Amino acid sequence: xxxxxxxxxxxxxxxxxxxxxxxxxxxxxxxxxxxxxxxxxxxxxxxxxxxxxxxxxxxxxxxxxxxxxxxxxxxxxxxxxxxxxxxxxxxxxxxxxxxxxxxxxxxxxxx
Amino acid sequence: xxxxxxxxxxxxxxxxxxxxxxxxxxxxxxxxxxxxxxxxxxxxxxxxxxxxxxxxxxxxxxxxxxxxxxxxxxxxxxxxxxxxxxxxxxxxxxxxxxxxxxxxxxxxxxxxx
Numbered sequence: 001x002x003x004x005x006x007x008x009x010x011x012x013x014x015x016x017x018x019x020x021x022x023x024x025x026x027x028x029x030x031x032x033x034x035x036x037x038x039x040x041x042x043x044x045x046x047x048x049x050x051x052x053x054x055x056x057x058x059x060x061x062x063x064x065x066x067x068x069x070x071x072x073x074x075x076x077x078x079x080x081x082x083x084x085x086x087x088x089x090x091x092x093x094x095x096x097x098x099x100x101x102x103x104x105x106x107x108x109x110x111x
Numbered sequence: 112x113x114x115x116x117x118x119x120x121x122x123x124x125x126x127x128x129x130x131x132x133x134x135x136x137x138x139x140x141x142x143x144x145x146x147x148x149x150x151x152x153x154x155x156x157x158x159x160x161x162x163x164x165x166x167x168x169x170x171x172x173x174x175x176x177x178x179x180x181x182x183x184x185x186x187x188x189x190x191x192x193x194x195x196x197x198x199x200x201x202x203x204x205x206x207x208x209x210x211x212x213x214x215x216x217x218x219x220x221x222x223x224x
Binding site: 030031033035041042043044045048086088090099101102103104 | 144151152153154155156201203211212213214215216217218
């Protein structure tokens with residue numbers, strides 16, 4: 001069983017829809033990272049969370065440490081949000097350089 | 112700041128050749144890592160460093176060497192390239208301490224024939 005599971009694997013939405021991507025993990029963590037990767041592109045950090053909720057523009061990330069679950073929400077989705085969204089966790093007690101990655105959720109937003 | 116830079120962007124090697132992927136950061140980050148990304152596999156850690164002179168193995172270290180002689184640079188060496196090393200390679204860095212946020216380079220797409 002993977003230590004970090006994301007759902008769904010693929011997601012197609014219409015422009016303007018509210019989108020939720022889920023991340024569940026099975027290890028104790030120090031922090032959780034949401035990343036974005038556009039096709040053929042590099043990897044960009046969206047959020048770093050260790051508790052609660054963070055918001056940046058149309059993006060909201062939440063984490064529930066007790067339930068070992070995090071969600072990434074996109075409000076009023078736009079075709080430019082089309083990308084792969086990756087959840088990664090820092091295993092508690094592990095080296096800070098050592099992230100455990102989910103396999104990503106591929107989002108496609110249609111105009 | 113340039114952030115994290117990687118060279119080259121693309122590379123084609125023949126089986127058995129060696130090469131070095133370069134990674135540099137200008138943010139004075141203590142932690143640096145190398146990952147490979149393969150379809151359906153997600154990102155996997157190859158090697159990482161917690162500071163100049165200190166390196167350690169990650170999940171998939173075989174066939175790769177690293178060194179960290181300066182804070183800025185963290186090169187990844189392929190000793191004898193194999194087709195299984197065809198992948199996209201990402202270098203990342205972070206401050207250390209309680210600041211976990213990682214900054215990624217643009218990636219190097221390597222094909223081994």
